[in-house]
Structures are given as structure tokens and as C-alpha cells.
Amino acid sequence: MLDYMTRALARHLRLHLPYLAVSLLILTAGIVVGALQLVRLDPGDRAQVGQYLDHLAREAALAGETAAGEAGSGETRWRAAIGSNVGQVALAWGCGLLVLGLPVSLGLLFLHGYTIGFTVGALTAHWHWMGILLALAAVFPANLLQVPALALVSAGAVRFAGQITLARLRRGLPPPVAPWSGYMALGCLAVVLACGAGLLEAYVAPSLIRILGRWLA
Numbered sequence: 001m002l003d004y005m006t007r008a009l010a011r012h013l014r015l016h017l018p019y020l021a022v023s024l025l026i027l028t029a030g031i032v033v034g035a036l037q038l039v040r041l042d043p044g045d046r047a048q049v050g051q052y053l054d055h056l057a058r059e060a061a062l063a064g065e066t067a068a069g070e071a072g073s074g075e076t077r078w079r080a081a082i083g084s085n086v087g088q089v090a091l092a093w094g095c096g097l098l099v100l101g102l103p104v105s106l107g108l109l110f111l112h113g114y115t116i117g118f119t120v121g122a123l124t125a126h127w128h129w130m131g132i133l134l135a136l137a138a139v140f141p142a143n144l145l146q147v148p149a150l151a152l153v154s155a156g157a158v159r160f161a162g163q164i165t166l167a168r169l170r171r172g173l174p175p176p177v178a179p180w181s182g183y184m185a186l187g188c189l190a191v192v193l194a195c196g197a198g199l200l201e202a203y204v205a206p207s208l209i210r211i212l213g214r215w216l217a
Helices: 002-015 017-040 043-067 073-097 102-127 129-138 140-169 180-216
Strands: none
Touching: 017 102, 017 140, 043 102, 073 102, 073 140, 073 180, 102 129, 102 140, 129 140, 129 180, 140 180
16 A cells, blocks of 8 residues: 555656746745845845844744743644644645636745745845854754645646646546546645644754854844
8 A cells, every 4th residue: 555655656746747847946936036135125124134133043042941941832833833834835735726826826835935035045144154054943944844845736736727727628627536636645745744844843943043042142
């Protein structure tokens, strides 16, 4: 059974490779635009961003000391992170299922890339090499799984919309098993990845941020 599921997943991923390339292109465009948006800010706005980052660093250090003795703090963060990540994936998947909501699904992927680009750019511009380390600690762990989750959903939405559109042009409906089965499978895989991203965001990232936050405070 496990071997069959592995082969089916590999087949689905091969079918979605061109659409994954489109999704990664949109994500990259969002990252680049987010990084460039920081450059376009005037010095006053950049100074405000820097002050906000300093405030976040102090809050992270203080929160780490407070939460160290709270046994349920990690579980609370995990639930909140899962709610956010799964909600983002579910919204992108649902919009793709509506076909006409495909631009929204792709827009969420672009917005996610924009957020990554702006955040990493701001951290790097404010703290230089230490900002790069903080970006790796705060941004990289969760997005190691959340980015593939959104990319898979967006790729599946593009393929699903194309198949439905072709079926309508041919004045017929696609078979009941496809393309809905493949899109459902990608949605389930994306939810699993989003839950894993929530675990990393709740347990791995805060520990790394607290360590670096003490250095930056």
C-alpha cells in the first residue's frame, strides 16, 4: 500500500512539473518585488522599520525567558501556527477549486514570496550578517515546508483549471476520477506539509530567535 502511494505521488509530481515551474516563477517574482520594495523606501521609513525590528528582538528575548517555564507555550504556538499555515493553504486550494479563483490562489503565493523578500531584506539591511542569521532562524524553518505546500497547491490549481477549461470547451465533463482526485491528493499533501511547517515555526524557530535575540538586544 505504501509503495503504491509513493508511486502515485511521484507520478502526480511528474505531471505537475511544468506547473510547479510556473508556481516557483511567481514565488520568485514575489520575493524579488518584496526585496525591491524595501530599497524603494525613503530613509525615514527604513529607520522606522529598523526601530520595529529592534523592538521585536527585545520582545523575543523577553518572551523567551517568560515562556521557558511554561509547559504549554509550545503547544499554544503550534496550534496558532497550524491554524495560520493550514488556513493559507486551504484558502489557496479552495480558490483553485473554484477555477475562477485561480488568480487569488496565485496571488497568495506571490504575496507569500513578497513577505519573505521584504522580511529577509529588512533583516539583512538592518543587522547585516547577523540579520542573515536571524532571517535563517525566523524565516527559513517554517518556509522549508510552507513554501512547497503553497507551490504544490498553486501548481495543482493551474493544472486543474486548465483541465476543466478544456473539458468545457469540448462540451463535456472530465472523468470523475480526474482531475479532482489529483487535486485532492495535492491538497492533502499540502496540509501535511503545512502542519509540519507549524511544528517548525512553534518549536524550532522560537528557540533560534531567542538565542539571536539576546545577542541583538
